Amino acid sequence: MKFFIDTADLAQIKEANDLGILDGVTTNPSLMAKVGISGEAAVTKHYIDICNIVDGDISAEVVSTDFDGIIAEGKKLAALHKNIVVKVPMIKEGVKAIKWFTDNGIRTNCTLIFSAGQAILAAKAGATYISPFIGRIDDTGWDGIELIHQIRQIYSIQGFKSEILAASIRNPNHIIKCAEAGADVCTCPLESILGLLKHPLTDIGLAKFLEDAKKFA
Ligand code: E4P
Numbered sequence: 001m002k003f004f005i006d007t008a009d010l011a012q013i014k015e016a017n018d019l020g021i022l023d024g025v026t027t028n029p030s031l032m033a034k035v036g037i038s039g040e041a042a043v044t045k046h047y048i049d050i051c052n053i054v055d056g057d058i059s060a061e062v063v064s065t066d067f068d069g070i071i072a073e074g075k076k077l078a079a080l081h082k083n084i085v086v087k088v089p090m091i092k093e094g095v096k097a098i099k100w101f102t103d104n105g106i107r108t109n110c111t112l113i114f115s116a117g118q119a120i121l122a123a124k125a126g127a128t129y130i131s132p133f134i135g136r137i138d139d140t141g142w143d144g145i146e147l148i149h150q151i152r153q154i155y156s157i158q159g160f161k162s163e164i165l166a167a168s169i170r171n172p173n174h175i176i177k178c179a180e181a182g183a184d185v186c187t188c189p190l191e192s193i194l195g196l197l198k199h200p201l202t203d204i205g206l207a208k209f210l211e212d213a214k215k216f217a
Helices: 010-018 029-034 040-053 067-080 092-103 116-124 134-139 144-158 172-181 190-195 200-215
Strands: 002-006 024-026 057-061 084-089 108-113 129-132 163-166 185-188
Touching: 002 010, 002 190, 010 040, 010 190, 024 185, 040 057, 040 067, 057 108, 067 084, 067 092, 084 092, 092 108, 092 116, 108 116, 116 129, 116 144, 129 144, 134 144, 134 172, 144 163, 144 172, 163 172, 172 185, 172 190, 185 190
Parallel strands: 002 024, 002 185, 024 057, 057 084, 084 108, 108 129, 129 163, 163 185
Antiparallel strands: none
């Protein structure tokens, strides 16, 4: 399973990249706003800054909702860097645009996936990645991980090639469950990635080893 970081915060992106386990980055307009980036020029510069930190796929989201607008925006984004993947919402115009991008060699990430039916449509259109939002599904009382299982099964039976990019991750256990369910990618906040490191027995064990090591110093 590939690890992406789900943030527009350059310091966090650098920290995750320095771990040596980072395969890419996802952003969205809310994450950009959170770090104070707004306006086309600033957003464009920020994508280039991210591409200069991480050698992996970087999702850049369009904000148009009509076919022509999505195509124009996506072409501009894709031209910024070879690693840019155009993030397109799961709407009718978005599906049409994903098919156009697929036919024209531009890679896509279909975002805002909340059902198996949406995942089938995005795969039919040729999306490189599809992003089911696990945490937001859990927030509504449904089971986000169950959706990953269902999409994995459908894609395996049908031979769909889109990569399942589990998004809206809220905690380290989500990452483990996504790996079990066969997600191809998990995009996570830094604290969920770092949360995987932690176990109290590791801390207790290390303290004891270091204490005993002093006896032989
Ligand atoms: C990533 O592609 C998504 O935009 C993101 O994971 C959404 O996460 P949230 O539900 O925490 O906003």
